[in-house]
Amino acid sequence: MGDLKRLKLIFLKFIYNTSYQICYYVFRPHPKRITFATMRNTQLVDNLKQLYETFEKNGDYELKVFCFHYDRSPKSRLLFFWYSLISVYYIATSHLFIIDDYFFPLYSLKKHRKNIVIQTWHAIGTLKKIGLSLPNAQNSVIKPHTNYDWVVVNTAADRQAYADAFDINRDHVLPLGEPMLDVIAHTQIKLTPKHTKKILYSPTYRQNDSKKVLAAVTALIKAAPELKEDWEIYISIHPYVNMKENLHNLPKNIHLFQDPARVKAMMPTMDAFITDYSSLLLNFSYFERPILLFTPDYQEYVQKQGFYVNYFEYLNAPFFQKAPEMMTFINEKFSQIDLDYVRQLKHKNFPNQDGHNSDRVYQFLTSINRYGEHKI
Known part of the structure; x- marks a missing residue:
């Protein structure tokens, strides 16, 4: 200092x-x-x-x-x-x-x-x-x-x-x-078979490193056209991130926002949740829907921040270092995901559901x- x-x-x-x-x-x-x-x-x-x-x-x-x-x-x-x-x-x-x-x-x-x-x-x-x-x-x-x-x-x-x-x-x-x-606990929305599929992506905040967050967001946006089905993608930027590098001319199916309250409100309507290290994935586990991890800087993050748990082992969720690999997974395997790992997270983190x-x-x-x- x-x-x-x-x-x-x-x-x-x-x-x-x-x-x-x-x-x-x-x-x-x-x-x-x-x-x-x-x-x-x-x-x-x-x-x-x-x-x-x-x-x-x-x-x-x-x-x-x-x-x-x-x-x-x-x-x-x-x-x-x-x-x-x-x-x-x-x-x-x-x-x-x-x-x-x-x-x-x-x-x-x-x-x-x-x-x-x-x-x-x-x-x-x-x-x-x-x-x-x-x-x-x-x-x-x-x-x-x-x-x-x-x-x-x-x-x-x-x-x-x-x-x-x-x-x-x-x-x-x-x-x-x-x-x-x-x-x-008071909200449960059943998704109809013919609804428009939606993904919520919420990268975690990195102190004094907004560029890292925006780089991951940009990578996901560039890879999004590889999705074969029609997906609406909602990207939540942490309120502490200063959006100096505004992302312009986004595709119509990609929606960018900075509002923590909106993130929680949207969760019940989402088909899947993508994050790197945000604890919001634990909130989302309540709905027993797929959680994917996009972690391009995992080794660096471990050194700077660290975890209380063995991260990938504790979550047991599909994880990806590159956005195109994640899009391929969604195209080919999303509908066959075994959600037992999500149910286990829910059991651990929602002891009180009253x-x-x-x-x-x-x-x-x-x-x-x-x-x-x-x-x-």
Whole structure:
């Protein structure tokens, strides 16, 4: 890390923490205030949306929403500092501060016990490494993924990985089921025999390497005409990817978008899901339809990011390093795919299929006292 960047982080840490302490002692935490906050979307989606609606329906609370989409563009970088200061105010004045992703300002604070932070995360399962499990993550001036009081995960098998990733006691990692999966549990669309076939492709985000993502997207688009049947192809670009290199003049059957909420909404209508390392494949396993892996940079990704599991062995899904090979597979073998590997993923990652994950999380959170302790 360069000296200039280190000085910048030290400055930000001082400003954020000073602002937080002032807000805490001047405005004090509101015992009924619950803030739902994200820096990955302009509105609440997934876990935060489901939890907000559950709190709104069931209790008498002062609900606040903080949303800022940080996309690493020059404009977003300028606005980030201001919105971070706003978020610090909400942390200082909230009883519960509920987030779903990395939240930079939080990690600068000497947090008080009466401000209780809940990390719900935006993904399920333990595939690619995250948080403090990543190489060199512990070495930053502002240590990431700290100040969490409780972490909500989907299954008991996820607890240790998230405890390590978020530097939190394993007893504070709660396998209550992710609230966003309630939507899936209440949604089941049967595809008619003569429907137009659809593929959803969602490459995972690579920090500071949007070119790698766009190269894979371009390779898939170039190979798509090799498909013999008529397929509609939907390509979801991660919200953090800055689309500097716009893809123009796309074929009519290829649809490109950046909207995490749309991805989840589209899943029930898709015939197949393609990704490299995105945990969205675990969500898609619920529908027991084909999952394919397009992994042209697997060896490099293992070195930079790594996995909690033996990736290909754990998933047991068809995988390809080159897009034309994948198109040939779809042409020749798609209709004969044995979906047992998908059913096994579903069994591992959907222990609760009753549609009441949000209720379980709500019941736990409302039992936390003003010092962050579970009262029951």
